[in-house]
Amino acid sequence: MADISIRIQDGESGAFKQGITAGEALRELVSAKVRKQTVAVRVNGVAVDLSTPLKTDCVLEPVTADTEEGMDILRHSAAHVMALAVRRIFGDHVKVAIGPAIEDGFYYDFDREEPFTPDDFDRIEQTMAAIVEARIPFERREMRIGEAIEFFDRQGETYKVELLRDIETDTVSLYGLGEFVDLCRGPHLPDSSWLKAFKLLRVAGSYWRGDEKNPMLQRLYGTAFFDKKELRQHLHRLEEARKRDHRKLGRELALFTIQDHIGPGLILWQPRGALLRRLIEDYWKDEHYRHGYELLYTPHIARQDLWKTSGHLDFYAENMYSAMEIDEVKYQLKPMNCPFHIGVYKSHRHSYREFPIRWCELGTVYRYERTGALHGLMRVRGFTQDDAHIFCRPDQLDDEIYNILDLNLHILKTFGFDQYDVYLSTRPEKYVGSEDRWVMATEALKRALEKKGLEYRLDPGEGVFYGPKIDIKIKDQLGRSWQCSTIQVDFNLPERFEMTYTGEDGREHQPIMIHRALMGSLERFVGVMIEHYAGAFPLWLAPEQARILNITDDQLHYCEAVYAKLRKLGIRVEKDLRNEKLNYKIREAQLMKIPYMLIVGEREKEEGTITVRKRNGENLPAMTPQDFAERVHGECDEMMGGKR
């Protein structure tokens, strides 16, 4: 056989017999250290199994365990191992669907009459462990599509057959792991022994291909790592995330409550949560005013006719609550604020000189959400949007979008979010407005993103029917993304409501309308912040900035005086003067995540000072209440972007 030349990307090269497997070639060309870490290989850029025979000259690149790709291969292989285990335990009563690697783990969808129970997890895990122990190789083979369809059809694997029918290539690859043969693109680990650390996490229902018209399958979720330590760390992270759960912290920190008898998805803000929210709102309003916005207030319901004109009854009806009748006229709760802002616009005539008009409102809207979708503050039925509508001339569009982006990122940063993913969504299949307007608006959005130096991803066809949009998904402390901000150009409503302005030429023109929300929903945003900060809000947002703790009753009077003084100086201070030990009070204040504890004993009383203990346990030297207040204001000013 002829020799072929094989080169490692950025490394050694050599001549080998044709037909040598990639794994064998690597053994010659890379260090033992790399080899031990290698789970698959890229041949001329295409990821394949180590067992792949090499036929021509090529460049190899090992895929190692420490990469995302390596992890995906491990997890995808883990899904196969799980499927084999399920097969072995539950036999032919189970049909398999799909089993991909996902972020942080993998899943496999099964169709089985009986539900899986958490008790089954143990059995499945044990069987998986036995499979790992047995070091079963993953064996790849290729088949013609027709042959494969017949193969799976014989086994009654209807889902695989359905998948195959949609595949357009001539041949497909199958992977055998023991007696379980699965349709799969690969690549896989060489054998099951690599799966050293895995755990099944939960079972959940999911529709075949995510479509609710299809049968409901049972999805088993699991995760896998190359070693046990990483798995332990991951499980620990999950535990930490549970501790940050805003529903748990919301209760513990007395921020909000949701009650059955009031209704699901409806939030009651408790005093501390309400104060937090007020701080957010005040900052938001001030910042908007500073940036040339005017504040509006509009009602919660409007005549049904308004929603007809706006098109909401055509396009949004399923999210709206049914009509109520008032004096024989139908009214509906608002799912959006825009028609009202247009109402304000139409309250008088406008000249081109007035533009841009920037109106904002913290508008509470109501949208129907299916019960299964509700989730704490993150997904609710009544929520407050930090909404704004900008009306401008075409020549102002670029600047306005840029300014929105600028304000948007500035405010998010102040709240502690400076990591985000930006998406630009373009024209969907169903749309209104002329093509050149879409192009004009999409280009304007692009230019603003580029001018701002933001990297973005294109989301083709994901725009709203009335115009293109920019979405910003912020990343929290745990790296999870949350869709909050959205900037949407709208050609539809100005048309529907026949909005006009008088141009320089004395003629009537149609203004461009931009919708924009920055936090999206205040409820959700607070939820995200609770989890982002794990309940320990930065000083400027802490509902309780400081708590006075006395040592004995002898300081009661002095504490009251300090309390009054600090309140007067604008500090959000509370006092805990109960007859309890200092340790007890500190513990409680600590659990409430209060930034400063002000400790007052005889010493402080004598000297007219307080001892300041920070949330992190650090002590500051004793200072006067006056100095403390100045310090707090100084810190807050800094957090909010300089002296205000």
Add this chain to the structure above:
RNA sequence: GCCGAUGUAGCUCAGCUGGUAGAGCAACUGAUUCGUAAUCAGUAGGUCACCGGUUCAAGUCCGGUCAUCGGCUCCA
């Protein structure tokens, strides 16, 4: 809405195969006045989510409803 799990005092949770509710913390009362993450003792607190059924007897079994949790779907 769909699949699965869950629903016992304010919170966290016991309560085995049906015999008529229990702990810790919190609350309240009293004692203690104690300097950097829980002082001690006592008291009170529950139509066991709701509705119906089986049974001599149901927190415990069955059915329905509501809600919550994990997902699917949707999205701020």
